[in-house]
Amino acid sequence: MLRFITSRLLQSAIVLLVMSFIIYGLIGLMPGDPIDIMVNSNPGYTAQDVARLRAQYGLDQPLLTRYWNWLQAAAMLDFGYSRTYSQPVLVVLVPALIQTGKLVGLSFVVFTVLALTLGVVAALTxxxxxxxxxxxxxxxxxxxxxxxxxxxLIYLFAVRLGWLPASGMFTIGGDGSLGDTAKYYVLPVLTLTAAFVGRFTRFTRASMVEVLRMDYIRTARAKGAGKLRVVFKHALRNALIPVVTVLALSFGALLGGALITETMFAQRGMGKLIFDAIMGNDFNLALMGLLFATTATLVSNLVADIAYAWLDPRISLS
Structure with missing residues (x-):
C-alpha cells in the first residue's frame, strides 16, 4: 500500500508539473496582460513607462524564461502576488478554498447518500x-x-416564498453564527445536489441490477441469507466499484458546477475566484487556482483507487 501511494504521489507531481506548464502557457497566450490594464487606467503613461514596467515585471522575457523563473520561485513556496487583491496568492486562495470545500463537500455527501439510496431502491423495484x-x-x-x-430555485424559494436568501454568504450586520450562515448554503447545495444526483442514481441502479443477477447472489439467497444482508453486504459493496470510478472522474465536473453555482449565488469560492482572476488578467491567482483544481482531481482519483481495495479484497495495490 505504501509503495503504491508513493508511486501515485510521484505520478501526480509529474502531472502537476506538466499541467503548470500548459496552464502557464495558455494564460501567457491570452490577449492583454496586467500592464495593458494599468496603461488603460492611466492614460498618462508613455511608451518608456510601459517598457520599464514590462521589464520590472519580467513580461518582456520569452514565455519559457518567465515560466522557469516562476517554477523556481514556486519550488521555494513563493507563488507571487495577486494583482487584483495586492496580497500573496496563498492569502487570497486559502479562504476561497475553504469556502469551496464546504460547498462541494456538503453537496458531495448529500447527493452521494441520495444517489445510493434511490439507485438501490430503483434496482430492487x-x-x-x-x-x-x-x-x-x-x-x-x-x-x-x-x-x-x-x-x-432562487425564484421559488427566495422571490416567491421568501424562505431563503437569494445570494451571499452571511447577513450583513448579522452575528455571523452557524445558523445565520447555514441558510446561505441551502440553495447552492440544493443546486449542486440536484445537478449531480440524477446521473449517479442511474449509475447505481444499473450497477445494482447487474450485480443482483450474479450467481453468488443467488447462492447467498439459497443459503438463507436475509434480504438486507444480500443487498448491503454482497450486492451493494460490489456494485459500488464502478460507481466509485465515476464519482472520482466526475470530481472535476463537480468543481465546474461549483463555478457556476458560486457565480449565481455570489459565493466567494474557488470557482468565482478563478473566473474573476482570468477575466482580470490576474495571472498568478488564476494559475494557482487552476493548479489547486487539478490537485483536487488527482487526490480524488487516488482515494478512488484506495477505495477499490477496500470494497474488493481481490484488488491488489502492490
Missing amino acids: KGSVLDRLINLLAFAGISIPVFFLALM
Whole structure:
C-alpha cells in the first residue's frame, strides 16, 4: 500500500508539473496582460513607462524564461502576488478554498447518500411505478442546466416564498453564527445536489441490477441469507466499484458546477475566484487556482483507487 501511494504521489507531481506548464502557457497566450490594464487606467503613461514596467515585471522575457523563473520561485513556496487583491496568492486562495470545500463537500455527501439510496431502491423495484418515477426524476436532473436550475430555485424559494436568501454568504450586520450562515448554503447545495444526483442514481441502479443477477447472489439467497444482508453486504459493496470510478472522474465536473453555482449565488469560492482572476488578467491567482483544481482531481482519483481495495479484497495495490 505504501509503495503504491508513493508511486501515485510521484505520478501526480509529474502531472502537476506538466499541467503548470500548459496552464502557464495558455494564460501567457491570452490577449492583454496586467500592464495593458494599468496603461488603460492611466492614460498618462508613455511608451518608456510601459517598457520599464514590462521589464520590472519580467513580461518582456520569452514565455519559457518567465515560466522557469516562476517554477523556481514556486519550488521555494513563493507563488507571487495577486494583482487584483495586492496580497500573496496563498492569502487570497486559502479562504476561497475553504469556502469551496464546504460547498462541494456538503453537496458531495448529500447527493452521494441520495444517489445510493434511490439507485438501490430503483434496482430492487425494477419495472415498478417507483422505479419509473425515480428514473424520471434522474433524467430531469441530468437534463436541466445548472444555471437554469439555480435561477428557478432562487425564484421559488427566495422571490416567491421568501424562505431563503437569494445570494451571499452571511447577513450583513448579522452575528455571523452557524445558523445565520447555514441558510446561505441551502440553495447552492440544493443546486449542486440536484445537478449531480440524477446521473449517479442511474449509475447505481444499473450497477445494482447487474450485480443482483450474479450467481453468488443467488447462492447467498439459497443459503438463507436475509434480504438486507444480500443487498448491503454482497450486492451493494460490489456494485459500488464502478460507481466509485465515476464519482472520482466526475470530481472535476463537480468543481465546474461549483463555478457556476458560486457565480449565481455570489459565493466567494474557488470557482468565482478563478473566473474573476482570468477575466482580470490576474495571472498568478488564476494559475494557482487552476493548479489547486487539478490537485483536487488527482487526490480524488487516488482515494478512488484506495477505495477499490477496500470494497474488493481481490484488488491488489502492490
